[in-house]
Amino acid sequence: xxQRRKCxxxxxxxxxxxxxxxxxxxxxxxxxxxxxxxxxxxxxxxxKAGCELVRVAVVDEKAAACLKKIKERIHIPLIADIHFNxxxxxxxLESGVDGLRINPGNIGSKAKVQEVVAAxxxxxVPIRIGVNSGxxxxxxxxxxxxLVPEALVESALExxxxxxxxxxxxMKISLKASSVPLMVEAYxxxxxxxxxxxxxxxxxxxxxxxxxxxxxxxxxILLAEGIGDTIRVSLTGDPLExxxxxxxxxxxxxLRKKGIELISCPTCGRCQINLAKLAERIETEFSFVDKPLKxxxxxxxxxxxxxxREADIGIAGGKxxxxxxxxxxxxxxxxxxxxxxxxxxxxxxxx
Numbered sequence: 470x471x472q473r474r475k476c477x478x479x480x481x482x483x484x485x486x487x488x489x490x491x492x493x494x495x496x497x498x499x500x501x502x503x504x505x506x507x508x509x510x511x512x513x514x515x516x517k518a519g520c521e522l523v524r525v526a527v528v529d530e531k532a533a534a535c536l537k538k539i540k541e542r543i544h545i546p547l548i549a550d551i552h553f554n555x556x557x558x559x560x561x562l563e564s565g566v567d568g569l570r571i572n573p574g575n576i577g578s579k580a581k582v583q584e585v586v587a588a589x590x591x592x593x594v595p596i597r598i599g600v601n602s603g604x605x606x607x608x609x610x611x612x613x614x615x616l617v618p619e620a621l622v623e624s625a626l627e628x629x630x631x632x633x634x635x636x637x638x639x640m641k642i643s644l645k646a647s648s649v650p651l652m653v654e655a656y657x658x659x660x661x662x663x664x665x666x667x668x669x670x671x672x673x674x675x676x677x678x679x680x681x682x683x684x685x686x687x688x689x690i691l692l693a694e695g696i697g698d699t700i701r702v703s704l705t706g707d708p709l710e711x712x713x714x715x716x717x718x719x720x721x722x723x724l725r726k727k728g729i730e731l732i733s734c735p736t737c738g739r740c741q742i743n744l745a746k747l748a749e750r751i752e753t754e755f756s757f758v759d760k761p762l763k764x765x766x767x768x769x770x771x772x773x774x775x776x777x778r779e780a781d782i783g784i785a786g787g788k789x790x791x792x793x794x795x796x797x798x799x800x801x802x803x804x805x806x807x808x809x810x811x812x813x814x815x816x817x818x819x820x
Contacts, residue, residue: 471695477664479595479639482546482567484521486641486699487666492692492724493680493699494715495522496708497550502532505539511708512543518712519727519759522699524548524570533557536564548597549610555581570597572604573631584634598628602646603673618655621646625659638800640665641698645672651689656691666698680704681714685721692722726761729816732780733766747784747809754813760820765794766812782819784812 478488486493496515500507502525512523529550540547547568551557555576558569561587570588573582573596589596602616605624613620613764621644642665646652652671658770660667671680684702691697700718702711719725733748748766755764765783771810784791784803791808793800795815803811 473695474660476666478800479641479666481522481595482761484546492697492719493521494519494700494712495701496520497524499708502526503535505535507710508539509542514709515712516545518709519716520545520712522546522548524550527551527557527561536561536566540565555585558585559588562592562594568595570599572598572628574628582631583635586637597641597643597668598625599643600625606758618651618658621655622658629663641668643668643670645670647673649683652687653690656696660696663773667696667701669697670701670703677710684714685718689719689722728758730763734768750809755816758820762819764816782815784808
């Protein structure tokens with residue numbers, strides 16, 4: 470692991486980002502923000518899954534008018550995602566949002582930008598400059614001969630310069646692309662050019678299956694190099710999966726410990742119990758758990774006992790039975806038909 474990149478620390482609501490703050494996990498609702506009930510319901514579900522910041526799309530004035538009602542009913546910082554319309558940014562700030570995602574170069578004249586920046590300063594609200602591979606200007610694409618990391622970085626720096634000229638430094642930056650190599654190189658470059666926290670993500674990553682792989686590779690490479698202060702895994706579908714995958718990435722790199730860490734073998738011809746069913750049951754049954762707990766579900770006596778002993782609790786399967794380990798000690802030998810209920814019961818005692 471590389472040493473973590475040093476940067477300024479900002480606060481989005483009560484969540485610190487950058488500096489020595491833990492790398493936070495965030496998501497974005499896929500509800501219509503104008504539907505307060507559905508949006509609040511989804512945010513509460515995200516909170517339960519461990520989401521630490523949430524972003525909502527502000528598509529018009531009606532959506533902006535709903536932000537105050539949403540904010541009053543949730544418990545994590547609320548970030549307004551706004552494009553082009555500076556008035557929506559002003560309304561969002563008046564509604565009490567904790568953060569803005571807005572690119573100052575895209576909201577109109579200098580006077581309009583100054584008005585938004587003044588309001589953000591007044592409310593103590595940070596701004597995220599978010600550059601996506603699909604939003605790079607034609608001028609920059611022509612300058613660099615296509616979509617390359619340099620184009621993404623220069624686009625971000627243009628927006629940064631606008632805020633800095635207005636004396637505004639309360640910001641974080643993202644440079645997202647659907648191409649993992651492009652995204653990784655762009656973040657590496659920007660990390661050496663600005664002192665601000667970086668929001669990591671692979672944009673339009675895909676479905677839960679393909680998007681998880683791309684996000685884990687892209688975000689994981691950068692985090693392992695010490696780059697990144699908050700992450701959002703972008704997946705098509707239920708945003709709850711974004712939070713689960715986000716924590717799985719952090720946990721795999723041992724950057725955060727939250728919930729069940731399941732260690733299970735891929736199985737081979739030596740496995741003589743229904744290991745896949747047992748592993749899936751454990752993962753599903755305890756998906757709500759916040760307490761860090763390492764659970765090993767192993768299928769045979771080759772690697773099973775050693776892995777199980779390293780976990781807080783685990784089983785190593787044998788022919789028609791399994792050995793239950795707890796904190797490195799053998800607790801019991803359990804028949805196969807009792808393994809699942811026994812392991813579930815023991816985990817419940819520990820949490």
